[in-house]
Amino acid sequence: MKLTISKKININRAIRKASFIMIIILMIFVLVASNEITRHKVAITTQPLNRCLNTNSLPCTDISKKTTSEPFIPDAKLNAQQRFLSAIARKLPTIPQPGTYEYTLLRTYGAVFVNQDVGIKLPQQDIFDNEKETQDFQATLTMGHVDATNDCYLQKSAADALNKARVQQQIPLKSGYGSGDCTRTFNTNLRFWHKYANEQVLAKVKQGKETKILGLVAPPGTSQHLLGLAIDLRVGSKEQRKALNQNGWFQTVENDTPHWTYVGLSEENLSLFGFNKQVIRGITYWITPL
Known part of the structure; x- marks a missing residue:
């Protein structure tokens, strides 16, 4: 049966109206979904953090919905420990339980996991078991040369920041030139440990x-x-x-005077990320709150 011109016009109007309504519904759905995603990305509450800290079982993974490619600002309403953990949860998939060896290491050396520089790369754990594991990770890094050194290399963002600081001031390496001051192999780390300690100390x-x-x-x-x-x-x-501080480098390991860590934050933001300022024998250290 043939349609009259009037009926065709009415049908077309109905189709356009239905399409318009569907577009509006789709836009509303996208906006709501986007808002929900954004909310989960930035909302770090005390409840999951406290649950993570108070649980007696490992692993402790349910801290936040985390992403690693966007700038992050901790919730100022959280305490220092919670702000620190909410930041490193975006980088470290599993937060060790208090009282464990891994937690002790995170407390001492975990400052790097707060780093917000998108140019750096971090491992999925805070301990490498052997040389191969270390080399496999280091093979994924983009490295940069530290100016005026023989063979000192760091992750490129860290090297660039250090080179900027050394343009402002003459800052020599501890040894004066060597790679041992910079990125090390697992075996070099092991050699340094055996120089100062042994298996009995490690057990303690x-x-x-x-x-x-x-x-x-x-x-x-x-x-x-x-x-x-x-x-x-x-x-x-x-x-x-x-x-050094102006370029994101700080002393974060208490009593290790020559040791500097690339945190990638301004000094003004260290407290916001939970770091505690401690002055020991005239030297300012920024210590993790764990």
């Missing part, structure tokens, strides 16, 4: 009976140097420290 560290040694040397597979985000320097003036 794992049991929580010894922590002072961690300010002198890192246990095998745990050094920030393995990540290409730490360097040992000879720093003796306020001007040198200021230049």
